[in-house]
Amino acid sequence: MLIESNKYKNIIFDLGAVIINIDHSLTSKAFNDFGLDLSDPMFQKVQQQLFDSYEKGEMASQDFRIKIKSYFKKALNDIEFDMAWNAMLLNLPIERLGLLQQLKTRYRTFLLSNTNEIHFQWIVKYLEDHYKINDLSSFFEKSYLSYKLGMRKPDAEIFNLVLKANNLDPTKTLFIDDSESNIEGAQKLGIATYWLDVNKESILDLF
Numbered sequence: 001m002l003i004e005s006n007k008y009k010n011i012i013f014d015l016g017a018v019i020i021n022i023d024h025s026l027t028s029k030a031f032n033d034f035g036l037d038l039s040d041p042m043f044q045k046v047q048q049q050l051f052d053s054y055e056k057g058e059m060a061s062q063d064f065r066i067k068i069k070s071y072f073k074k075a076l077n078d079i080e081f082d083m084a085w086n087a088m089l090l091n092l093p094i095e096r097l098g099l100l101q102q103l104k105t106r107y108r109t110f111l112l113s114n115t116n117e118i119h120f121q122w123i124v125k126y127l128e129d130h131y132k133i134n135d136l137s138s139f140f141e142k143s144y145l146s147y148k149l150g151m152r153k154p155d156a157e158i159f160n161l162v163l164k165a166n167n168l169d170p171t172k173t174l175f176i177d178d179s180e181s182n183i184e185g186a187q188k189l190g191i192a193t194y195w196l197d198v199n200k201e202s203i204l205d206l207f
């Protein structure tokens with residue numbers, strides 16, 4: 001156990017890599033296989049802007065598909081695009097669901113994720129197919145998803161939203177994320193943090 005159980009009253013969890021296993025390289029490979037040259041300077045120039053905008057719900061999924069597909073050398077349909085976009089999403093071990101269920105009885109727990117509609121639809125289907133549950137809402141007091149809120153980590157506004165909406169003391173709140181930039185964003189607001197090195201550990205090792 002790495003987390004001092006009596007030190008915190010609240011825990012905010014990231015989703016991708018922390019709860020659900022992901023591998024970004026698989027989407028890069030799938031895009032490349034479908035004819036997108038990831039080294040294309042024109043694509044690199046707009047890539048992060050498009051991804052961030054989509055994660056903040058600033059464009060519809062179909063508009064996002066159209067914009068990204070315009071950089072492919074060959075045509076692909078929406079099903080092929082979604083398969084490539086979702087390739088990074090791997091699995092959610094049942095042991096992690098068990099841990100989340102247990103922690104909810106001891107702490108106020110929250111989900112805070114930078115995600116998008118296409119990915120979240122895949123996650124919902126995965127949970128239905130594998131565990132016969134509709135979503136992850138029963139494992140947390142409340143879930144906060146970037147594409148539904150119009151804001152994303154590491155910006156202060158999304159952390160402040162979670163803190164103020166739930167009257168959380170940042171010093172009694174632990175934020176767990178695999179992104180160093182997100183960790184730094186939380187730390188600036190006085191939130192206690194744990195950077196999860198997913199190459200060496202999982203949340204199962206922390207409690």
